[in-house]
Amino acid sequence: MVVEDSLVVRQLLVHIIARDPRLVVAAAVGSAEEALREIGRVQPDVISMDIRLPGMDGLEATRRIMSDHPTPIVVIAGSVEDESLKISMNALRAGALTVVEKPVGLTSAGFDGIAETICTQLYIMSQVPVVRQRSFAWRPNAQPAPVQKRDWERSPLRPSIMGIAASTGGPPALAKVLGAFPADFPIPILLVQHMGAPFMEGFASWLNGLMPLEVRVARDQEIPAPGKVYVAPGDRHLLLSPAGTLQISASPALASQRPSATLLFQSMAKTVGSRGLGVILTGMGEDGAQGILELRQAGGYTVAEDESTAVVYGMPAAAVRMGGVSASLPLDLIGPRLLRLTRGDGE
The missing domain is CATH 3.40.50.2300 (Response regulator)
Known part of the structure; x- marks a missing residue:
């Protein structure tokens, strides 16, 4: 229609x-x-x-x-x-x-x-199943699935930077997760959201108006600061350079995606390794799965949205299937868990 x-x-x-x-x-x-x-x-x-x-x-x-x-x-x-x-x-x-x-x-x-x-x-x-009265795009009456226990016994190093990725259903999920963080959130956040290039400035501005954190489109060579969210520009990759600065890249799309979550997570794995925190939320396809696996293999801690709340359980499912996920959590538990990890409060 x-x-x-x-x-x-x-x-x-x-x-x-x-x-x-x-x-x-x-x-x-x-x-x-x-x-x-x-x-x-x-x-x-x-x-x-x-x-x-x-x-x-x-x-x-x-x-x-x-x-x-x-x-x-x-x-x-x-x-x-x-x-x-x-x-x-x-x-x-x-x-x-x-x-x-x-x-x-x-x-x-x-x-x-x-x-x-x-x-x-x-x-x-047209292929996506939708549910009634989905104000934040998750099932309000769904019972959270049991959370994976794998890796929960270990205490990860306190992260120095976070990468977060989403596609279909991402904006409300990101608003939920990032909205759980206070203005003094202790680390920078790099964000990849699949969306048409003309909408990225408006998307960042919209997110910025919803939460205490400062959200804006990332700029090449800037130094990421705690408590700020850097959104990948439209049709450009967002990477963390070996020097720890942001890198905006026009290199070819990876698996038809630019920005690519996999490239972001791979750059974090190479640059910060075990001090990296990776999050993958709702979305179609497999973008981010290989990258978050490499981040986990480098010692970083990784979280995926659980199937019980994901609008589309594509990207998180691929990450879980490949073994790249330390913990799968329903959406409303992700923000509080990340906050505890970044504050050094353990899991």
């Missing part, structure tokens, strides 16, 4: 989707109210959701859909201005799965790439 108030853009989205053999347009509507009326009849597998709509906006529509008719939602954002981005990020927090750039026109620069991204994201997200 396409939800878009502009007739021109709605027709353009229908045209884009119709070209993809993986997808069929079940309905195309011009308002959130119409979408809510039609969703029970149409029962779409995935929804393309505009944010700025007449009457009820896309954020409220997302909340209601996730409450009454849980359906995968892909936010189509037409602007990267602060207010539009804030609404888009809050829609992710309300249960939407990802945000992609809105196409401008058939002859606009980058149209084919944007069109391919939209179709691919709609197809992939």
Whole structure:
């Protein structure tokens, strides 16, 4: 189902989707109210959701859909201005799965790439199981799975830096984990979130407004400081250099990902070894799994989100399967555990 108030853009989205053999347009509507009326009849597998709509906006529509008719939602954002981005990020927090750039026109620069991204994201997200009233994108009534005991008996060295990675479902999960940390958090945090390049500044700004920590996009060669979160820039790798400074790299994508969580964790393994703390949250695919394995092999401590709370148990599952995880924890236990580790309070 396409939800878009502009007739021109709605027709353009229908045209884009119709070209993809993986997808069929079940309905195309011009308002959130119409979408809510039609969703029970149409029962779409995935929804393309505009944010700025007449009457009820896309954020409220997302909340209601996730409450009454849980359906995968892909936010189509037409602007990267602060207010539009804030609404888009809050829609992710309300249960939407990802945000992609809105196409401008058939002859606009980058149209084919944007069109391919939209179709691919709609197809992939149509496969994601979603649950009712998922305000932070985890199952509020789920019973946490038993936590792995492997490595819990040892006391890791007090970490000097943390790397954290997420993909699908990541923004609300990151808000939950990082929001558990006080402003005087004792180590720097390097963050990889898979998201379209135009949205990274707005994503960092949104996170910054939710928590005591300072969050901003990382800059090349800066020295990471305690209590600050450095977000990988759009379409660039974020690495920790041998000198301990941040390194922004335009080297080729690894397994189709730039930024790559695996490259971040590998750089931490080489630079800080046993003083590294690695965290891998919800996301599709296997990015980060090889890197977090190498970090653990270097003596670092590693945490993965447990299947009981992950929106998509892809990246954490791959890390566990490869043996790169010291402990798997439900989302609400990750922040407190990391805080204890960084303060030297043990496990």
